[in-house]
Amino acid sequence: MYLPKHFAETDISVMHALMRKHPLATLICHGPAGLDANHIPFLLANEPTPNGKLQGHIARANPLCKAGDTWQEVLVIFQGAESYISPSNYATKAEHGKVVPTWNYTAVHAYGRLRLIDDPAWIFAQISALTATHESSLPQPWAVSDAPTDYIEKMLGAIVGIEINIDRLIGKWKVSQNQPPANQASLIDALDGQPMADLIRQRQQ
DSSP states (O other): OOOOGGGEEOOHHHHHHHHHHSOEEEEEEEETTEEEEEEEEOEEEOOSTTTOEEEEEEETTSHHHHTTTOOOEEEEEEEEEEEEEOGGGOTTHHHHOOOOOEEEEEEEEEEEEEEEEOOHHHHHHHHHHHHHHHHTTSSSOOOGGGSOHHHHHHHHTTEEEEEEEEEEEEEEEESSTTSOHHHHHHHHHHTTTSHHHHHHHHTOO
């Protein structure tokens, strides 16, 4: 992606935090039929360092399974907070009017090789961990063990695990770093209460 230096995020811990907060990612690969994209919730493991690895699962009927382990490098895109930025919210609009709309956003691109895992025990552990992660904040968390064993076994037979060791991470935090302090301050006021306001504040000049 196009990445001006002032928008580049290189801190792996910051990128990992976005990936965990926004786990539904877009897996993009190029196979025999051309480009393909799948939307998959991933769990991020810290090992192997420094970039970690992604783990998830897909339907056995998904064409991704038919290619086996022949996939070359794949791209997984995580999208964080984003917001339309109106020229009306720039302080300098009243001074000279030389402002235009834009869109602020945060994103992480993870690159690596896709590996299929057709192991019921591994898949069970993956879906259990994924479920526990997203159920933990609920008043009555659901667990995989709440469902009948034979039903879970049937469901496990319909999915295949996937794992991607992350070879490289690219982060982009386009949060008005290129604007003068007056515009950053006026945007924070205009977006008060939204995640983007906090992101601009964190990168404020």
